[in-house]
Amino acid sequence: AQSVTQPDIHITVSEGASLELRCNYSYGATPYLFWYVQSPGQGLQLLLKYFSGDTLVQGIKGFEAEFKRSQSSFNLRKPSVHWSDAAEYFCAVGARGYSTLTFGKGTMLLVSP
Amino acid sequence: DAGVTQSPTHLIKTRGQQVTLRCSPKSGHDTVSWYQQALGQGPQFIFQYYEEEERQRGNFPDRFSGHQFPNYSSELNVNALLLGDSALYLCASSLAGSGGGTDTQYFGPGTRLTVL
Numbered sequence: 550a551q552s553v554t555q556p557d558i559h560i561t562v563s564e565g566a567s568l569e570l571r572c573n574y575s576y577g578a579t580p581y582l583f584w585y586v587q588s589p590g591q592g593l594q595l596l597l598k599y600f601s602g603d604t605l606v607q608g609i610k611g612f613e614a615e616f617k618r619s620q621s622s623f624n625l626r627k628p629s630v631h632w633s634d635a636a637e638y639f640c641a642v643g644a645r646g647y648s649t650l651t652f653g654k655g656t657m658l659l660v661s662p
Numbered sequence: 663d664a665g666v667t668q669s670p671t672h673l674i675k676t677r678g679q680q681v682t683l684r685c686s687p688k689s690g691h692d693t694v695s696w697y698q699q700a701l702g703q704g705p706q707f708i709f710q711y712y713e714e715e716e717r718q719r720g721n722f723p724d725r726f727s728g729h730q731f732p733n734y735s736s737e738l739n740v741n742a743l744l745l746g747d748s749a750l751y752l753c754a755s756s757l758a759g760s761g762g763g764t765d766t767q768y769f770g771p772g773t774r775l776t777v778l
Contacts, residue, residue, distance in 0.1 A: 553704075581765065592666075592752055593705070593769040639704050643765065649695055649718055650754075650767060652704030 551576040551642050555653035562630050563661050570625040570656050572640030581643035582623040583650065584614055588636045596638075599623065610634070635660045664689055666755050666770035674776045675743050683738040683773045687755030693717075694736040695767060696728060697752040705752055711736050712758055740775075748777045 552575045562568050574580055581600050585593040597608025604616040614625045623640060637657050641650040667686045675681050687694050693712045697705035707720035711730035730736045734755075740747055751774075754767035 583766075585769070590774075592668075592771040593754075595766065595768065598766055641704075643767075649707050649710055649720075650697075650705075651707070654702075654704045 551580070551644065551651045553640050553642050553651055553653035555638075555640055555656050557656045558654070559657045559659065561659040561661055564632050565629050568625075568627045568630045568634070568658070570638050570640075570658070572623045572625065572653060573621050574623060574640070574642045575621065576642050576644075578644075582614075582616060583641040583643065584608065584612070584623075584625050585639045585641060585652075586636050587639065587655075593639065596625070630658075630660055632660045632662070634658060666753055666768055668751075668753050668770040668773050670773060671771070672774045672776075674778065676778050677743055677745060679743050679777075680739065680741045681743060681775060683740075683751050683753075683775070684735065685738070685753030685755075685770060686735045687753075688768050691755035691757050691768070692734050693756045693758045694730060694734065695754045695756070696736070696738045697754065698722070699750040699752055699772070701749070708738070743777045745777050748775060750774050 554573045583598045584596040587593050596612050599606050599616045637655045639652050639655045641652045643650045669684045695710040696708040699705040708722050709719040710717045714730045725741045727739045750772040752772045753770045756767045
């Protein structure tokens with residue numbers, strides 16, 4: 550069975566500082582990996598996805614993530630955080646051929662002035 | 663291009679009642695998945711519909727059922743509501759593919775269900 554672990558429940562970052570959100574997955578084959586962002590009371594917005602090829606993927610809003618097979622990780626990064634980035638971030642893994650997703654429990658990002 | 667839409671936005675029910683939630687997929691999408699997101703948790707997969715059939719199902723009881731219509735829209739029905747069914751219910755749509763990268767899911771804003 551596939552699973553996703555997001556070890557950090559909350560992270561606080563100063564505005565303008567860099568950000569890294571951790572995600573580890575468990576899956577028996579090559580996974581599809583996703584990062585979504587959720588603002589309070591809202592649905593999920595896709596930030597980026599990895600299916601194959603280049604292990605460094607670029608997303609919207611200046612986010613990027615790197616797939617590291619050896620570490621079973623797919624960490625999300627941003628070089629300079631803006632106050633509007635404050636939200637909850639979810640990492641998810643999907644199986645090839647089926648679009649159902651298994652999500653982590655999320656990391657809440659707080660941005661301090 | 664309309665995204666995924668869901669109705670209603672909020673719903674309050676009492677224990678034992680039944681509820682129906684609705685979802686219209688993103689234009690061009692043919693597959694609808696439903697997720698339950700309890701407070702403070704990540705979304706949990708309920709089931710997925712494709713070609714008006716339930717294609718996959720997560721670990722949810724039979725009280726949870728669904729339907730997909732010929733226009734690809736979908737309904738989620740929950741019978742005999744329990745307090746623990748209180749959650750944000752998310753609908754996601756995608757385009758069925760061979761796994762070659764078309765299976766990205768796009769989510770709607772959700773329906774907040776409160777069971778009293």
